[in-house]
Amino acid sequence: MFGSFPIARVFGTTVRIDLSWVLLVIGTAALWPGDPLAAVINLLLLFTLVTLHELGHTLAARYFKIEVLDITLWFLGGMARMREIPENPKVEAVVALAGPAVNFLLAALALPFLLASGIASMSDIAPNATATLAGLLANFILINLFMGASNLLPAFPMDGGRVFRALCGVFTDWLNATRIAAGVGKLFAAGLIVLGFVSRQWSIAAVGLFVWLAGSRELWAVRMRRMQQQMREQTFGGLGERAATFTPVETEEPAGSGTKTDPSGDDPSGARRPSDNPLAQGRALDDEAVRRLEQFRGSIRKPRDSQD
Numbered sequence: 001m002f003g004s005f006p007i008a009r010v011f012g013t014t015v016r017i018d019l020s021w022v023l024l025v026i027g028t029a030a031l032w033p034g035d036p037l038a039a040v041i042n043l044l045l046l047f048t049l050v051t052l053h054e055l056g057h058t059l060a061a062r063y064f065k066i067e068v069l070d071i072t073l074w075f076l077g078g079m080a081r082m083r084e085i086p087e088n089p090k091v092e093a094v095v096a097l098a099g100p101a102v103n104f105l106l107a108a109l110a111l112p113f114l115l116a117s118g119i120a121s122m123s124d125i126a127p128n129a130t131a132t133l134a135g136l137l138a139n140f141i142l143i144n145l146f147m148g149a150s151n152l153l154p155a156f157p158m159d160g161g162r163v164f165r166a167l168c169g170v171f172t173d174w175l176n177a178t179r180i181a182a183g184v185g186k187l188f189a190a191g192l193i194v195l196g197f198v199s200r201q202w203s204i205a206a207v208g209l210f211v212w213l214a215g216s217r218e219l220w221a222v223r224m225r226r227m228q229q230q231m232r233e234q235t236f237g238g239l240g241e242r243a244a245t246f247t248p249v250e251t252e253e254p255a256g257s258g259t260k261t262d263p264s265g266d267d268p269s270g271a272r273r274p275s276d277n278p279l280a281q282g283r284a285l286d287d288e289a290v291r292r293l294e295q296f297r298g299s300i301r302k303p304r305d306s307q308d
C-alpha cells in the first residue's frame with residue numbers, strides 16, 4: 001500500500017483509493033491495445049464490481065456488529081478493513097462468503113438481460129468487446145464469475161481460505177485452524193508465484209506473494225493475541241477471578257475440585273467453601289497473591305448480584 005485517499009461514501013462506509021490503483025489505471029490506459037474507451041469502461045466496471053464485492057463483506061460484518069473502518073481499492077483488488085473479527089467459525093464463514101455471493105448474484109441477475117439482448121450464441125461475444133450492450137453484459141458476467149470463483153480458492157487469507165479456516169475452527173482451536181489454513185494458503189501462494197514466473201504474468205506472481213505475506217501476518221496476529229491472553233491468565237491466574245472480588249461469599253466450584261466444608265469452621269451457616277481460597281477462609285493474602293494483584297491491571301471488582 002502506497003498511501004490512499006477517500007473518494008466516496010457508500011452505506012456509511014468510506015471507499016478509499018490506493019495510489020497503486022491509480023498507477024494501474026494509468027498503466028492500463030497507456031498499454032491498452034484497442035479502443036481507449038473500452039479500457040475506461042472495463043476499469044470502471046472492475047472498480048464497481050470490486051467495491052460491490054467488498055460491500056458484501058462490509059454489510060455481513062455489520063450484521064454481526066463488527067465495525068468496518070473503510071474499503072480500500074488497490075492494484076490487487078479490494079480490502080474491507082474491520083476492527084476485530086471475533087474468533088468464531090460461523091461469523092468468519094458468513095463474512096467471507098458474502099463477498100463472492102454478491103458476484104454470483106450479480107452474474108445471475110445479468111444473465112436474463114444478456115439472453116434478451118439478442119445474441120445468437122455465447123460464441124458471438126468476445127470477453128473484451130464492450131462496444132455493444134451484449135458485449136458489456138457478457139463482460140460483466142464473466143468478471144463477476146471470475147472474481148467470485150477466484151476469491152473462493154482456499155488460499156488464506158483470501159475469502160475461500162477464511163471459509164476453510166472457519167471449517168477447521170469447528171474441529172480445533174482458532175490458532176491451530178489459522179495455522180492449517182495459512183499452511184494450505186502458502187502452498188497456493190507458492191504455486192501462484194511459480195506460475196507467475198513461468199508464464200511471465202507478474203500480476204499472478206504478485207498475488208502469490210501477497211497471499212504468502214498476508215497469511216503469515218494474520219497467523220502472527222492470532223499468535224500474538226493468544227500470547228496476550230495467556231499472559232493475562234498467568235497474571236490473574238491461580239488467584240481465581242472469584243477470589244479477586246474480595247467478597248468472601250459462598251463459591252460454587254466446578255465438580256471434583258475439592259469443595260469441602262471448612263474444618264476449622266466457626267461459620268454458623270456451614271457454608272460450603274473452596275478449601276484453597278485464602279479469602280474465603282478468612283486468612284490474609286499471602287505474598288504471592290499480593291504480588292499478582294499488584295501486577296494485575298484492570299478492574300479487580302466484579303459486579304456481583306448477591307445481596308447477602
Ligand SMILES: [Zn+2]
Binds near residue numbers: 054057099100151159
Ligand atoms: Zn472478498
